[in-house]
Amino acid sequence: MKYLILFLFLASFGSILTGYFVESEYSQKLIGFGVMGLFFIVFPLFSYYRWKDKDVKDYMLTKENLDKMRENQKEKKI
Template sequence: MKYLIIIALLASLGSILTGFLMDTSNSEKLIGFGVMGMFFIVFPLFSYYRWKDKNVKDYMLNKENLDKMRENQQNKKY
């Protein structure tokens, strides 16, 4: 998965740079495809890869987590 993300990132960046550097009729399409690949393929894959083993309840603001935060703030002395 890690290598797939890197390859997709390099392909998207390569497409964007090629579109900027080449002065052809398809340069705007290359830039567009690179940006679309970045936002629709690379970012979702990266987000899934980083969050796949995490527990979402640890990051939600519920009563228990708010109480833990308040307790931690009271214990810290600056």
């Protein structure tokens, strides 16, 4: 999965650079497809890959998590 994301990122970025530096009739389409590839394919795949085994409740500000944070701050001050 990591290599697929890297390949798609390089392909999208390469498409953007090619569209920017090569003067042709379809250069704007290359830039557009590169940006669309980044935002609709690469970023969602990357987000899924990084979050797939994590619990969202660990990152939410609940009463229990706030209490844990306060306890950790008190321990560090001592």
